[in-house]
Amino acid sequence: xxxxxxxxxxxxxxxxxxxxxxxxxxxxxxxxxxxxxxxxxxxxxxxxxxxxxxxxxxxxxxxxxxxxxxxxxxxxxxxxxxxxxxxxxxxxxxxxxxxxxxxxxxxxxxxxxxxxxxxxxxxxxxxxxxxxxxxxxxxxxxxxxxxxxxxxxxxxxxxxxxxxxxxxxxxxxxxxxxxxxxxxxxxxxxxxxxxxxxxxxxxxxxxxxxxxxxxxxxxxxxxxxxxxxxxxxxxxxxxxxxxxxxxxxxxxxxxxxxxxxxxxxxxxxxxxxxxxxxxxxxxxxxxxxxxxxxxxxxxxxxxxxxxxxxxxxxxxxxxxxxxxxxxxxxxxxxxxxxxxxxxxxxxxxxxxxxxxxxxxxxxxxxxxxxxxxxxxxxxxxxxxxxxxxxxxxxxxxxxxxxxxxxxxxxxxxxxxxxxxxxxxxxxxxxxxxxxxxxxxxxxxxxxxxxxxxxxxxxxxxxxxxxxxxxxxxxxxxxxxxxxxxxxxxxxxxxxxxxxx
Amino acid sequence: xxxxxxxxxxxxxxxxxxxxxxxxxxxxxxxxxxxxxxxxxxxxxxxxxxxxxxxxxxxxxxxxxxxxxxxxxxxxxxxxxxxxxxxxxxxxxxxxxxxxxxxxxxxxxxxxxxxxxxxxxxxxxxxxxxxxxxxxxxxxxxxxxxxxx
Numbered sequence: 001x002x003x004x005x006x007x008x009x010x011x012x013x014x015x016x017x018x019x020x021x022x023x024x025x026x027x028x029x030x031x032x033x034x035x036x037x038x039x040x041x042x043x044x045x046x047x048x049x050x051x052x053x054x055x056x057x058x059x060x061x062x063x064x065x066x067x068x069x070x071x072x073x074x075x076x077x078x079x080x081x082x083x084x085x086x087x088x089x090x091x092x093x094x095x096x097x098x099x100x101x102x103x104x105x106x107x108x109x110x111x112x113x114x115x116x117x118x119x120x121x122x123x124x125x126x127x128x129x130x131x132x133x134x135x136x137x138x139x140x141x142x143x144x145x146x147x148x149x150x151x152x153x154x155x156x157x158x159x160x161x162x163x164x165x166x167x168x169x170x171x172x173x174x175x176x177x178x179x180x181x182x183x184x185x186x187x188x189x190x191x192x193x194x195x196x197x198x199x200x201x202x203x204x205x206x207x208x209x210x211x212x213x214x215x216x217x218x219x220x221x222x223x224x225x226x227x228x229x230x231x232x233x234x235x236x237x238x239x240x241x242x243x244x245x246x247x248x249x250x251x252x253x254x255x256x257x258x259x260x261x262x263x264x265x266x267x268x269x270x271x272x273x274x275x276x277x278x279x280x281x282x283x284x285x286x287x288x289x290x291x292x293x294x295x296x297x298x299x300x301x302x303x304x305x306x307x308x309x310x311x312x313x314x315x316x317x318x319x320x321x322x323x324x325x326x327x328x329x330x331x332x333x334x335x336x337x338x339x340x341x342x343x344x345x346x347x348x349x350x351x352x353x354x355x356x357x358x359x360x361x362x363x364x365x366x367x368x369x370x371x372x373x374x375x376x377x378x379x380x381x382x383x384x385x386x387x388x389x390x391x392x393x394x395x396x397x398x399x400x401x402x403x404x405x406x407x408x409x410x411x412x413x414x415x416x417x418x419x420x421x422x423x424x425x426x427x428x429x430x431x432x433x434x435x436x437x438x439x440x441x442x443x444x445x446x447x448x449x450x451x452x453x454x455x456x457x458x459x460x461x462x463x464x465x466x467x468x469x470x471x472x473x474x475x476x477x478x479x480x481x482x483x484x485x486x487x488x489x490x491x492x493x494x495x496x497x498x499x500x
Numbered sequence: 501x502x503x504x505x506x507x508x509x510x511x512x513x514x515x516x517x518x519x520x521x522x523x524x525x526x527x528x529x530x531x532x533x534x535x536x537x538x539x540x541x542x543x544x545x546x547x548x549x550x551x552x553x554x555x556x557x558x559x560x561x562x563x564x565x566x567x568x569x570x571x572x573x574x575x576x577x578x579x580x581x582x583x584x585x586x587x588x589x590x591x592x593x594x595x596x597x598x599x600x601x602x603x604x605x606x607x608x609x610x611x612x613x614x615x616x617x618x619x620x621x622x623x624x625x626x627x628x629x630x631x632x633x634x635x636x637x638x639x640x641x642x643x644x645x646x647x648x649x
Binding site for chain 1: 505507508510511512514515518519522525529530533534535536537538539542543546547549550553554556557560564568569570571572574575576579580582583584586587588590591598599602603606607609610611614617618620621625629633637639640641
């Protein structure tokens with residue numbers, strides 16, 4: 001099939017009434033949670049995850065993905081208006097976005113970030129469309145040993161490319177993997193870590209894990225703490241008209257940001273949007289002829305990172321959908337949603353369910369157009385969302401957690417489980433455990449164990465199979481290099497870029 | 501009522517404790533050989549990883565004085581309690597009372613609680629949630645019930 005045929009399949013799927021509605025719901029919810037500081041897109045996706053089980057798989061994924069990239073659009077609004085990032089990946093936008101607001105240029109900043117988001121997303125979507133089929137075809141020849149090593153690389157990256165202690169990063173991944181193998185062991189039928197509770201025989205639902213680590217912990221952290229912020233600037237449509245100079249100054253930063261973001265998004269475990277945004281900011285500052293302007297309302301300081309975090313949000317789908325390897329916690333949730341619908345993620349997805357893959361890809365384009373249309377005339381509405389008092393937010397989220405978890409299997413046991421795990425999660429996160437690598441471990445746990453066992457079964461217990469197969473060997477060497485690099489005390493890219 | 505503890509030290513102790521427990525439980529499963537792996541091998545390896553990384557974190561924690569993020573006792577207790585009460589009541593008293601209890605209990609995380617906001621939430625949110633989850637998605641939970649055994 002040619003690209004055109006594929007896109008036709010995608011268009012037919014994405015433009016059905018049902019999928020359009022789910023796309024609209026997704027991006028709107030994404031915008032709202034993106035704008036509101038205190039709930040991130042991870043929390044929002046975790047909260048809405050159970051709803052997708054009631055929808056067909058494509059529609060459900062279209063909605064989840066919409067929340068993700070919608071939140072990237074919305075996140076910068078809070079950064080610009082009240083100097084508080086709506087989502088983690090828009091933290092850099094505060095640096096130059098808020099100074100622009102104080103100079104009375106809030107409208108310009110908002111429109112430039114909207115344009116940058118749109119361009120960055122579109123470039124990454126094109127990359128997704130071009131790159132995924134050949135990548136999936138190449139991955140079809142992967143054996144279980146290769147899969148094991150590829151997932152191992154993803155987990156090593158997730159555990160080491162964090163800011164805190166690498167020991168705790170490794171422990172986070174291990175705890176996640178263990179949570180993933182709770183339940184009946186597929187090959188022997190043994191019940192593992194179920195403590196005799198029949199409700200655990202099928203394992204812990206991804207909804208319970210996600211709600212505990214991204215819902216309950218968020219509520220406990222923020223309830224009664226996020227205060228109202230002074231919202232001074234008014235945004236009118238007229239003030240949003242960018243001048244020709246602003247557009248000219250943002251053109252190349254947007255393109256460079258899109259490139260940086262697309263590249264970072266593809267790397268597994270690299271941390272997605274926030275790292276892409278920081279790197280794009282650092283690149284612009286280094287290239288700029290007037291680096292002293294950065295931090296005082298430089299337009300390149302908002303356009304490049306904004307293009308980058310949106311590009312990363314889209315290109316992160318490339319490894320997730322073609323290899324079945326999620327790059328960050330959100331992709332792990334998307335993968336988890338696929339697994340719940342009985343679709344094994346991997347290179348066969350594009351060939352076996354073309355309407356799912358191409359429908360999703362085209363829905364990204366549709367969703368970005370919707371966001372562009374939603375954003376420009378409705379900017380005033382989004383800005384006004386910042387006036388919602390946070391007091392109303394967190395009891396509502398708690399109710400959503402309880403009902404959402406209950407809805408998965410209609411048993412109260414899961415709600416008890418989320419209460420207990422949530423409390424443990426809050427304590428663990430306070431001590432520096434990382435929820436994102438943990439979730440990655442949870443999703444990959446059963447898959448990695450299965451491939452590990454199968455590889456050793458084929459090789460009759462010979463561990464050399466992991467080194468003898470060239471693809472597997474490359475991934476293992478990369479993992480080892482990554483560990484050496486981190487152990488040698490070189491700073492992670494995250495901290496490096498933050499200092500510049 | 502916030503309380504603080506040493507970060508790496510605490511995390512290391514948590515990892516060590518989980519690791520030891522996991523190792524002990526894994527040893528009760530069949531370990532097997534690499535060619536024919538039993539269900540205990542992978543958990544055992546992960547348990548060892550946890551023990552080692554726990555020891556590593558404890559050793560760094562002896563030097564690193566950095567404190568853990570402040571934990572807030574009141575939200576910890578109230579949010580956990582609100583979820584437990586919901587789980588206990590949703591099938592016994594029904595969806596509406598369970599939700600109302602959850603909203604009020606989680607709202608008590610704030611001091612002083614904003615009673616007006618909680619009342620508005622109960623009036624607006626519960627019908628909305630009832631419509632979404634029970635009418636639209638068909639979750640089998642009654643609005644009101646009385647099965648106290």
